[in-house]
Amino acid sequence: MSTLNSVAQDFHRDGYAVVRDVLREEDFTDVRAEYAELLAARAQQWRAAGALTGGEDLAELPFDQHLVGLTALPGFDPGLLSELDITLPHMPFTSIRPNSKVHTGPAVLALLRHPRVLDVVSTLVGDEISASPNQHVRLKLPAPGGPGKFGARRGETLHAPTMWHQDAMTQIPQSDATTLVTCWIPLMDVDEEHGCLLVVPRRHEREQLLPWPMDADTVADLEANAVPLPVNRGDLVLIHKRTPHGSTVNRADRLRWSFDFRYHPSAEPSDRPWFPSVVAKSVKDPDLATTDAQRWRADWDRARDMFVESGQMVPGRREFAQLVAESLISRWESGDVPALSGSDGAGA
Numbered sequence: 001m002s003t004l005n006s007v008a009q010d011f012h013r014d015g016y017a018v019v020r021d022v023l024r025e026e027d028f029t030d031v032r033a034e035y036a037e038l039l040a041a042r043a044q045q046w047r048a049a050g051a052l053t054g055g056e057d058l059a060e061l062p063f064d065q066h067l068v069g070l071t072a073l074p075g076f077d078p079g080l081l082s083e084l085d086i087t088l089p090h091m092p093f094t095s096i097r098p099n100s101k102v103h104t105g106p107a108v109l110a111l112l113r114h115p116r117v118l119d120v121v122s123t124l125v126g127d128e129i130s131a132s133p134n135q136h137v138r139l140k141l142p143a144p145g146g147p148g149k150f151g152a153r154r155g156e157t158l159h160a161p162t163m164w165h166q167d168a169m170t171q172i173p174q175s176d177a178t179t180l181v182t183c184w185i186p187l188m189d190v191d192e193e194h195g196c197l198l199v200v201p202r203r204h205e206r207e208q209l210l211p212w213p214m215d216a217d218t219v220a221d222l223e224a225n226a227v228p229l230p231v232n233r234g235d236l237v238l239i240h241k242r243t244p245h246g247s248t249v250n251r252a253d254r255l256r257w258s259f260d261f262r263y264h265p266s267a268e269p270s271d272r273p274w275f276p277s278v279v280a281k282s283v284k285d286p287d288l289a290t291t292d293a294q295r296w297r298a299d300w301d302r303a304r305d306m307f308v309e310s311g312q313m314v315p316g317r318r319e320f321a322q323l324v325a326e327s328l329i330s331r332w333e334s335g336d337v338p339a340l341s342g343s344d345g346a347g348a
């Protein structure tokens, strides 16, 4: 493993650090099995609901092959993949539904709290570590022939290219002073063909966030200064919350699978206080750590119920409002107008 001192030095100088050989294949065994089981269960639900038709039952295959097989079926809706994510839908100014799904299993919790991951994180965050609910699984599907189905859609970064952004842009201003470190964990070797991360070094010192929506000059400047980060399974990438980053399409013929977790000192405000955080580690009071995945699951269920019962929308930064409004307006303009439930279509 890279020495922990050099990790902190690299991170503070460049706004990111690649930490080699932190995890081994056996550290991923449980999470692979948990995702295989999750996908088999979701696929059954999708078939029962008519959202998935045709093809054979591939549930015996490893998760990545099963997923690629399902997504290749004609008519597969990639939006379904959000049901495999480890957060509820989080797009600011949208609603959470009674049937919105989140996966929070014991193997994901164990990876989030893996002692070797936390050893690395504690060099930047200290010994009292919370994990933000701003966390994702990324299932970047193969798009070897060109952008195509899995490359063209904006704003769906779970499976498509990830547009340039800083993580601070997705965090409410109330957490602007929080030290929040993104930790990106690949479950496989990921190179440029496979759609690895791209970062722009040494931009984290600039206090001013990038403009949203992003203009062409800003994108051209980021692209001209971008550095690709090819990594191997077992490596971690740490990203400062003001470091611009993104990723391109996956041109390989296999899934690109990673998790990104975000850690902050427990005493500092969460960037999404309406969703549950996890105390990943406490040296002062080790009993504070969240070790029970069922309790974690119950916390997320409560958060969903709160949104559904109150009718509140997901909060977000002011800058997001224009993007969300523009995407709704384009949908309406293209004829995708939601049907009003309860309306029989009659009348004025």
Ligand SMILES: O=C(O)CCC(=O)C(=O)O
Binding pocket: 138, 161, 162, 167, 182, 184, 197, 239, 245, 246, 247, 258, 260
């Ligand atoms: O995995 C990706 O392509 C993007 C990840 C990302 O934006 C993040 O971890 O903050």
Ligand SMILES: [Fe+2]
Binding pocket: 165, 166, 167, 245
């Ligand atoms: Fe990000």
